[in-house]
Amino acid sequence: MPVPDDTYFGPEGITFGAIRLETHPTRRVELLKKRLDSFFIGQIDVLDGRSPFPKAIMTCIAIETLGRVFFKSSGDSKSSQFTQAIGKLDQRFGRQLSKSFKERLSELWPSREEGQEKKTSDIKTRAELIYTFFRNSMIHGYRARAVYLSDKEEIELEEGDGYLVLNPHWFWTLFKSAYNSLMLEALDESHESSSRKNCLSYIKKMLSEVVASD
Numbered sequence: 001m002p003v004p005d006d007t008y009f010g011p012e013g014i015t016f017g018a019i020r021l022e023t024h025p026t027r028r029v030e031l032l033k034k035r036l037d038s039f040f041i042g043q044i045d046v047l048d049g050r051s052p053f054p055k056a057i058m059t060c061i062a063i064e065t066l067g068r069v070f071f072k073s074s075g076d077s078k079s080s081q082f083t084q085a086i087g088k089l090d091q092r093f094g095r096q097l098s099k100s101f102k103e104r105l106s107e108l109w110p111s112r113e114e115g116q117e118k119k120t121s122d123i124k125t126r127a128e129l130i131y132t133f134f135r136n137s138m139i140h141g142y143r144a145r146a147v148y149l150s151d152k153e154e155i156e157l158e159e160g161d162g163y164l165v166l167n168p169h170w171f172w173t174l175f176k177s178a179y180n181s182l183m184l185e186a187l188d189e190s191h192e193s194s195s196r197k198n199c200l201s202y203i204k205k206m207l208s209e210v211v212a213s214d
Contacts, residue, residue, distance in 0.1 A: 002208055010035035020207050028203050029186045029196070032069075040065065041176065049169065052151050053142070056168035060135040062175050063089070069202045070182045070195050082135065083127040088182065089174040092157055093127045104162030109133070109145055126164065134166075 005017025067081030087094040134147035185195035
């Protein structure tokens with residue numbers, strides 16, 4: 001059965017039943033925004049400078065959420081929505097890895113670990129590197145491979161000899177900016193943007209998905 005109508009959806013007592021009854025597309029997007037702002041953005045925002053690892057992990061989850069809400073999956077790749085979304089944060093994430101970087105990366109991490117979607121040699125962009133060697137590795141083992149953290153203010157994103165260095169606080173700030181921009185597009189009734197269409201499709205799917213029962 002789908003999520004029951006009386007299940008809590010968001011702040012101000014919004015339930016799944018209430019959003020199912022809401023037929024106005026923009027109002028549906030507004031209700032989703034309330035849910036994400038309260039349950040997601042607000043709860044990551046409280047992680048301060050003493051929480052670089054949790055903040056970095058949650059930013060990766062936030063990027064994946066952004067991908068599912070605003071982008072369509074392309075091909076069979078599990079990472080496609082993540083890589084599309086992270087490209088909205090900063091164009092540097094979409095850049096191709098140089099030949100020398102890839103060679104050094106393969107030297108440092110020659111084997112393919114369990115659960116790794118791509119071989120090291122098949123990773124072409126920084127976005128794919130972050131998904132495979134940071135997002136996956138941090139979530140499943142609380143350690144990074146080839147993407148490391150630094151909270152020095154002068155560092156945003158730096159490329160080393162076969163690895164990247166990332167500032168987690170800058171990373172989270174970038175995410176919030178991209179989230180706000182895409183949400184504004186989805187709320188804009190004057191233009192049927194892909195952001196608006198995909199967001200409404202995401203909401204419809206969320207309301208109709210069947211959940212497992214005992």
